[in-house]
Amino acid sequence: xxxxxxxxxxxxxxxxxxxxxxxxxxxxxxxxxxxxxxxxxxxxxxxxxxxxxxxxxxxxxxxxxxxxxxxxxxxx
Numbered sequence: 001x002x003x004x005x006x007x008x009x010x011x012x013x014x015x016x017x018x019x020x021x022x023x024x025x026x027x028x029x030x031x032x033x034x035x036x037x038x039x040x041x042x043x044x045x046x047x048x049x050x051x052x053x054x055x056x057x058x059x060x061x062x063x064x065x066x067x068x069x070x071x072x073x074x075x076x
Contacts, residue, residue, distance in 0.1 A: 010018075015029075022032035
């Protein structure tokens with residue numbers, strides 16, 4: 001696996017806090033940040049899947065209701 005370096009700007013207070021908290025849980029700051037980003041990515045994907053599922057469910061409901069209406073037209 002080829003590793004790519006990502007970088008971002010952070011204030012000194014933020015960087016110090018990350019280093020301190022990473023050390024408290026026994027991680028390097030890069031591993032701590034990587035884990036946090038992975039967790040955030042999972043949250044965003046779960047939210048996206050939930051939104052798409054809700055949208056698809058609404059579309060299916062509308063389609064099924066239109067089928068019900070068309071079946072009732074033939075039975076009257």
